[in-house]
Amino acid sequence: MPAEIYDQGSDLMPIAVVGMSCRFPGDAVNPSKLWDMLLEGKSAWSPIPKGKFNADAFFHPNPDRNGAMNVRGGHFLKEDIGLFDASFFNISPNEAKAIDPQQRLQLESAYEALENAGIPMERVAGSDTSVYVGVFNRDYSEMLARDPEVGPAYQATGNGQAILSNRISYFFDLKGPSITIDTAYSASLTALHLACQSLRTGESKMAIVGGTNMIFSPDIMVAMSLLRFLSKDGKCYTYDHRASGYSRGEGVASVVLKPLDAALRDGDPVRAVIRQSAVNQDGRTAGITLPSSSAQESLIRSAYTSAGLDPSHTTYFEAHGTGTSAGDPLEAEAISKVLGRNRSSSNPVIVGSIKTNVGHLEGASGLAGLIKAVLILETGLIPQNLNFEQANEHIPLQQWNLKVPLETMEWPTAGLRRASVNSFGYGGTNAHVILDDAHSFLQTYQGNNLSKFNSRNSALNGFHPKGDLPVVDKLYVLYSNDENSGRAMAEQLSKYLIGHKDIDSSLMDNLAFTLAERRSQLPWRACVRASTINDLVASLETLKFKRTAKSPKLGFVFTGQGAQWYGMGRELLARYPTFLGRIHAADEILKNLGAQWSIYDELNKGENSSQVDLPHISQPICTSLQIALVDLLSEWGVTPGSVTGHSSGEIAAAYTAGALSFESAIEVAYHRGVLSSSASKFYGQAGSMLAVGLGHAEAADAIADHVKTGRAMVACVNSPSSVTVSGDSVAIDQLCIALTASGVFARKLKVQTAYHSHHMSTIAEKYRKAMHGIHSESGNGIQFFSSVTGERHDVSKFGADYWVQNMISPVLFHQSVTSLCSGKQTQSSKRRPRSSGTPDWLIEVGPHSALSGPVRQILASIRSSKIAYASVLVRKKDAVHTALDCVASLVADGCQILFERINHPCGSPAELKVLNDLSPYTWNHGTVHWAESRYSKGYRLRQFPRHDLVSPPKQFTRISSSETITISPIALASTELGSHIPADGQRQQRRISKPRRMQTLSQTHSRNVLSR
Known part of the structure; x- marks a missing residue:
């Protein structure tokens, strides 16, 4: 393919994924940890944490029940989502508590993605960098709205959807487009598509794409239960016969994109290459939430056609794969019609979905699938798909030339690795992305475009080849925003180094390069010299960070x-x-x-x-x-x-x-x-000099007292208590003996000339x-x-x-x-x-x-x-x-020094790479920033389960004898009086043992209840 078709403005211009970050459920707190989870076949499913809301108080097995949800579990972040490093982003505590945690974590994620790309903040400030963020939920905004009387001052900017992207642009001083996208579940992959368009037209030079989804309110769970979106046991059974709905998950992710030429020019790590992206709409279907297989097929086909790529060359497909009985067969059919055709069952399309590991991250789900696909392309390993026993009866895998991996497998072919990623919104907006592995693509691309580049091939970051490079000392620097974060970073780095001791020399070169030249210069810093991993680990144990406001004089x-x-x-x-x-x-x-x-x-x-x-x-x-x-x-x-x-x-x-x-x-x-x-020859006798531990006046007195032969004088006033005496050697020897005898420091210098004395006059x-x-x-x-x-x-x-x-x-x-x-x-x-x-x-x-x-x-x-x-x-x-x-x-x-000239005095070697498998920045999450009224908290954390007859109080955690409860006339119309069906489905008899004031909507029903 001619090189010119890849130029700026071309729809085929390759886009490099240069940085990635994620914070997903369970242990998947960064891309490396996510990959460990995928390879180990782990699921992040857990019961709904008590701190989110009291699931028991909202649960009912019947999804048709108003005010209830039919799930007790999902996929949640391990860390409290109220934790935020506000000072890093120059945000006051008062403002921080008003900001939606989705905004906060998206800020941290954006920084981590830039860090992963080796792009310091100071390098992007003022640049034409665009920001596109996908979002779905507004739990925090709705929570704050429960009691407008106590809303925080910064509620408007803290919860505006537009500010999700705008706040990133504001903090990093980015001048490109800044747009928040809500197409529901496809939001983050749609955001990535728009970012690629912006890069290809030259509207922006770099793009940060984000996706976020935080859960801390039962309300959306309740609404989704009514629509039967959710899996009854809170798990995603992608393409499995047990598929009955999806499992919600929370998380945040970011990727940094650049035109491939720019990434290579700047020495950025190229983790994968986006060959094409596409977005379309289902249009009119049998229902607004019912997917269209034909629209999905059209989307995938158009992406491959516009890219000039053969779908049969794609081996892996990261499916939307939510685990719904209706949606999964429609997607599988579309994949089969485009990619399964022209291949046999012995060469199937391998299909998986990250949702079986971390749940459906909704607004962030598209980026979750993309990050998984990039990791697969980098490593050549395809993780097993969880929660799969046998295929959905409407998905004939073998007939459609599809395969769900039941265990981790190696990429089945040599050469180019290509993957596709799907993401669909429940309103019908669909997104698709085609990815190539960086190593294979660049072998061809750079071979055809050698004249365009004068930079290192940075496509193999994360791979540390063993080598016999000379062991030399270099400087290693760590930057942090505060001392605690710095110490934590040093600990993380030490653990990383201990795990990589077998690749000492090449790793140390890349590490020094990454830390010194590809990190943001934050106010707290520490710097050490080391030549080996053992040296550096030892230094990290005693490393001291210091805050610096300016460069010293x-x-x-x-x-x-x-x-x-x-x-x-x-x-x-x-x-x-x-x-x-x-x-x-x-x-x-x-x-x-x-x-x-x-x-x-x-x-x-x-x-x-x-x-x-x-x-x-x-x-x-x-x-x-x-x-x-x-x-x-x-x-x-x-x-x-x-x-x-x-x-x-x-x-x-x-x-x-x-x-x-x-x-x-x-x-x-x-x-x-x-x-x-x-001088001695001209003067006629030898001269010497003597260092003396006395002040000027005391030394002059000592010379007068002890020098009897020859001449000596105070030649140098070094300090208040240190001088140098110079003169004839015989005089210097006399003075030295006398001072030493009296306990005064005196030492002859290694010189053969009496400088700064009468000897010099000649x-x-x-x-x-x-x-x-x-x-x-x-x-x-x-x-x-x-x-x-x-x-x-x-x-x-x-x-x-x-x-x-x-x-x-x-x-x-x-x-x-x-x-x-x-x-x-x-x-x-x-x-x-x-x-x-x-x-x-x-x-x-x-x-x-x-x-x-x-x-x-x-x-x-x-x-x-x-x-x-x-x-x-x-x-x-x-x-x-x-x-x-x-x-x-x-x-x-x-x-402020030039590390590259210290660590690489002969010029940076072409093989130097940004290490993208280092732990991300260690945030100072010592403070929970949260603004919530007692009414809202009482609603989320209410103790008592819902009752078919008596509606729970919405504003209090506990019911006292003086509080009001409400009897629902709707419940009375369909409930046998004198009994109720609690959330666990077991019929129980209850007696009201303590009188309460009761406000009724039907006096007749009230009297009947009280009389029983």
Whole structure:
């Protein structure tokens, strides 16, 4: 078939089912659980829950009895339908209780369907997405109307049928058509048909289709009993000889649809392909509720004809199959005439109905059948049809080439899997959908349309092939609307992972992709690093969620000399091309400057052969490392609003602020290293540096007291209680011995040069001349806080003079960090900063977390305990681990990062898929939202069964001696006085033992009753 016939606007344009959600009776709380139920052959039938209404008070075995129903059971949701996560949808409790539970659960279902499709809310906001919702019941509206005196304020919007679809469009900010459909039982499949039309005409770009049905009033049961719609034992016997009516069920479902081209382009999971849909009407039949087999046949035939498909290629048919003695034979005949023809009894059409498992979901029944059909097509398994003993005498299955599966069976043929779905309304509106399995269809479709796509084939989601992919660390993030939901999500994910331990590597790739890139970013979040399932499960056990209102402001702090170590950042070379590329680029610059060594080679040396402590190597290698880290973080979306550096750390800080080009930064570091290595030679004696646990004034006093030979000075003010002393080695040794003896912390640094001392004066002019070509760049708006001045520095003033001062002047790190944390600016500041004010995080960028102690001491001294600290690298720890742990902390605090560049630095692999078998979002269902008058509640939960003679009170739960009861003249006309037939059908004699006031409609009948 030519590719062009599938284009936009064509009636044949394939539609992808990209997301599904459902909440059906019993354990079928999501599609995966539904599938488990179907494969296990389970029924969700149960007696009518007491919380719905007191079935005993409304039951009578005779369906012709007014005010009574002839069933005691059905198919119901396990969870209280009054539970709703109102805060997730920004709905106040007062409004939530006024909203029909059908609206509420449809909202949750719509979100779950988008989540299942891997489509975040923020991606659909403002889009031309249409919403079509099928509905049948209005139990809540009718319940609220029982007592208009106490109706809730939002009753009108909470119960309007139109709002069922409109509220979804409102919350998600969807701009396409938004329509609620009521064609009774065919409503949701009719809604899907309209959605397909909207997509094919281009009216909308995506569609959310919903269906809902909630039961909590006996009234419709009573009305349906009178029409003999309901099965007397509350079960659907589809195509069985016992069929006598259907069993009601409640549930909600949603599917997300997209044009197939768009789904493939966007990398969405294609779960099935809609080839065609159709809707028609029975017209005039023998009765408005009596189906028309000829109309159903015409519907199915027209769908196949318009799609250009051969009905004989369809193997499975999900029937409407309600289990009515009249309707089932008519539908079976229509199926046989279209699909059973041209095949033999050895190749029958396999016919089933989900109604035998979950009941007739009425307004949601069409989507229930569709979801079952999609699951069958995905797996190639056809579940057994329940409640089948022998065929209805009017359905000759073998003659019509039909088969009802009595046990779960494999799809009988190889190749394409095709299924049909029926859904009929009791007023005659019929809907039909034809589905193909995604895998087989796409093999042909993409083969003919390769030029149209540049995306992954995402049709096989849910299947996790085993593979030998390398085990690497990735970030895994969970988002939730509140802490409790987050914890519950972590528990569900842990259970999922434990059940999939045999497919570690491929699953972890897809999981990281799904959680990080295909989930809505909700305010509570947690993020962890892991490489294996066991790692992630262990992390989930202690996972802590944090609420984030905004992305945090970041300040970068750059380490100076002395923190370098062999292998620093080494693991990043093999994992991240950006980091590796920057190191190679720095090597090229150094080579042109005359360097006889390689950064890349040095980082890959062992501890014994490493030369990173030599000044001419340590200076440029540390600066290059820091710049590579900055560029890597920037690629991940981690950028600062302000920077400062300790000593030579200012070089990379200036690069980050846009004050130095990459080439200039490497050159500044190179000349500083080369000249520093010869400083001792020029000065005439060796120099050293000493870290001291004293404040500035105390350290100066200690130098005066203990240094007797040589010169030493406070070179760096690191914090209120930490300084670095620099000077002649003999002086440094004297001071170190004296301080250690007196119990003061003192440790010599791994440097061979006395930076920021008189030693540097001998090379200052040479350094200035070497940088004659260095000039400032225009900056990028990031604030630079100078450790030379202790204040914010103008980015236009980073010429050679500044870098000379940086080398010879004391390092005022304490002052610069204090200024940065307070957002302090000077009169010389000309550019408006990108981000002003106090940072939320200080991130150390360098070989090691050498500044963690001073930074924390500074923060304590200025009472900035809310500012957090993290380091990108830590000595002798895997650089990938420390870098990802640092970023994970930022993500948990609200930082918006580009996960795909962290988890897939070489580009997202084509085989990455959205996992659609994960548990859906865990809602916070801690509150029941319900608005009901005592009159209504009294009616639903009345204690006493109906009486043929005495009508029950409608407004009270209990009858007291002072209350009024009413005698029905209709009942009196047909009831033997002195006795009654209770609901269980047994005749009993009753005596009125306690006088009551009685309001009668017939005084004669009243006197006769009282006299007996």
